[in-house]
């Protein structure tokens with residue numbers, strides 16, 4: 001187990017916080033004012049971090065500008081929704097064209113079926129697709145569809161999994177979660193999960209799994225684990241739902257394409273709406289057919305903005321003009337290469353460190369213990385805070401929890417700079433916190 005000198009760590013974190021607070025005075029003022037009307041000064045909990053989050057006033061390509069005028073290389077890219085970077089010309093043009101044609105048409109529009117066709121070409125497991133306003137809603141609808149189609153009540157999810165605002169399994173009894181009859185499996189532990197499935201499998205409607213746990217810390221599911229879930233679902237007539245809200249960007253066809261595992265249903269979100277509000281779910285005809293409006297017993301799937309013309313048009317432009325299958329594969333390879341370099345940087349700095357993830361999504365964990373599920377995460381919170389604030393001060397923005405996702409406009413020089421800044425930070429800030437611990441322990445023993 002990695003140990004840090006707690007006193008030194010807290011001191012270093014306080015110093016970093018003081019520098020950050022002084023540097024970002026305008027952001028602090030804006031956040032304090034926001035606290036008067038928004039609980040915690042925000043309307044999206046994940047963007048909050050202490051002592052106060054930055055307020056961004058502009059984004060340009062792969063850069064963010066904060067309220068104090070500092071420029072950051074955007075290494076977060078809105079938790080993967082910002083794949084196209086800020087105001088990509090092709091996306092912008094599609095939005096302007098759609099605006100010129102009228103925004104809320106209140107009927108079918110010419111973009112929605114096209115976007116569904118573009119998506120099905122990449123995700124053939126999705127024979128039929130429907131759109132929603134968010135990934136959360138996509139999971140809500142997919143789970144409900146599976147329960148209706150199978151006529152079964154229960155749903156298997158994984159400890160630590162995240163499928164949206166009302167599906168956050170950081171704790172089994174998270175009071176915000178939707179009240180479905182949940183069962184819990186252990187991520188990347190097929191034997192333990194099969195035990196849970198085999199107990200009254202006829203009651204299970206769905207298994208919902210992220211092929212790579214995103215919010216939990218970019219923890220990839222092993223092929224054996226995911227294939228084992230596929231086999232168990234097939235054996236018992238359970239709908240296997242891959243939540244690819246984060247991972248659909250992995251090459252042309254998401255992680256299901258990379259692994260060659262065909263889920264019964266898939267949920268989507270993030271960049272697929274070109275950066276606009278977006279969600280989608282799709283899958284086998286027998287399940288998605290419950291929504292076929294031509295049938296007398298069809299289940300209604302409502303949503304005023306499900307086919308928002310701006311989102312649909314931006315999504316079409318993104319997939320057809322920008323994020324082509326070739327570009328998707330290139331971004332995947334760039335991510336794999338960057339993660340390898342970051343891991344080299346950790347080794348070079350001689351500190352406990354690993355970058356986990358798949359393709360263009362990764363997480364930085366200053367720990368050497370292997371990470372196969374959330375229970376394996378042991379990084380002390382002050383260390384996460386220190387790494388985050390130090391990297392912000394060096395001009396690189398990513399999430400407090402170490403989350404990094406790549407966008408298309410990031411250049412090689414940006415990635416080189418990020419690796420160099422991280423290497424420097426690990427060596428000059430993190431390494432001394434470790435190095436002193438054994439010396440002190442020795443003195444204490446002596």
Ligand SMILES: Cc1ncc(COP(=O)(O)O)c(C=O)c1O
Nearest residue numbers: 134135136162163164214245269
């Ligand atoms: C795997 C996964 N599923 C679902 C969601 C929810 O998507 P949204 O934030 O659009 O509701 C997220 C969001 O981060 C996610 O990472």
